[in-house]
Amino acid sequence: MPWKRPACTLFSFLKSKKGMIEMTYIMNDFENNFETIIAMDRTVERYNRHLKKTEYRILNVLKQHSLKVIGYSHLKLQTIADYLEISKKTVYRVLKNLDEQGYITKIHTVSGKRKNNGANVYRINTYTQYEILKEKNVHAKMSTLNQMIKTGKALSQQALQHVRAKKETIYFLNLLNIFLSNRKRLNKKHSKVLFHNIKHSNIRIKPMEVPDEIYQVAKPFFSDEEIMAFYKVMLKETIGNNIYSTEAHIEIMNYAIQSLVKTKKKVYHGQKAEIKSDRAYYIGILREYIAQDFYVYNAVI
Known part of the structure; x- marks a missing residue:
């Protein structure tokens, strides 16, 4: 077998x-x-x-x-x-x-x-092949390194922008706190002034916060209480639009007061329809004027 x-x-x-x-x-x-x-x-x-x-x-x-x-x-x-x-x-x-x-x-x-x-x-x-591959590896590493550097620069710029935005926010908040603190302190003085005005009704004393240039324009047409209320509204609108200059505040409020007075005269003479709210009309004038003469100008600059 x-x-x-x-x-x-x-x-x-x-x-x-x-x-x-x-x-x-x-x-x-x-x-x-x-x-x-x-x-x-x-x-x-x-x-x-x-x-x-x-x-x-x-x-x-x-x-x-x-x-x-x-x-x-x-x-x-x-x-x-x-x-x-x-x-x-x-x-x-x-x-x-x-x-x-x-x-x-x-x-x-x-x-x-x-x-x-x-x-x-x-x-x-072979050694020739080795040298060619080694050179390619060097170029590849350099390319990777350059890309990492570019990425690092981009990230650094983003971080810098973030820090700047944070600093601007902190600056604005500090400025707002200073403003609120000053307003609180001035309100105490203003209360004394109001008490004095009530006691001596025939004598008017300018509110402490309101600049003289604004008070002289508004005084013939509005009471001290109304002027103070208009001034607070103006501060709120201007600071909300990053306008902190006292000269700009005076210019903006005087324009709004004069425009409101002219309109009320036209209403009195029957040349214009009645205004439902002086405050609302005043705010509208402020916003329109800021948008045309301040906000747009600053954006272009």
Whole structure:
């Protein structure tokens, strides 16, 4: 009876045979990267001067298995790890570093009709190839660095704008607090003035907060209480539009008072419809004047 190979051994044999055929098929796609094995050895020796111990050992394993097609090796990570008695993770990391530094180039292959990912082939680069790859890496790093610098500058500008906006907000809030504090203090004085006016009704005393230029214009037409109310409304409208100048306050309020008086005269003579609210009409005049002569002007400047 003829001898038969056991099934498990036969399977292992066929599997290894298939792997050898596949490896041969893959390597047939490549041509020698070095003219001779000696040229490859000398190049690797030159590289070894700059490599760490583990890098040196792995590169030399690739060299030893790059004889059939000079400069190309077809090894699995686990095979290298078992051969050198190190971890597969270490092999992967070192091969990646060698590839990034330009000493080797990892080439992905495809297999089968569906073009699935095949095994990796590692090419030991000639010194000329190494210099070209090294120069490309330098340019890539410089490009990345320049992009990081641009991004950093943009972020710095945004941060600076944020700080400026925050400072402006703090400045406005401080200014508003000062104004409110002064108003509270002046209100106490104003209460004394009002009490004096009530006690001596035939004598008028200017409210402490109202500038003389405004009081003299409004005095013939409105009471001290009305003038004070108009002045507060004017401050609220102007400060809300970032107008803090006393001269601007005087100009704006005098214009509004004079416009209100002219309109009331026209109403009295029947030339204009009756005003429902002096305060609302006064506010409308203020806002229109600020928008035309102050807000738009400041925006253009």
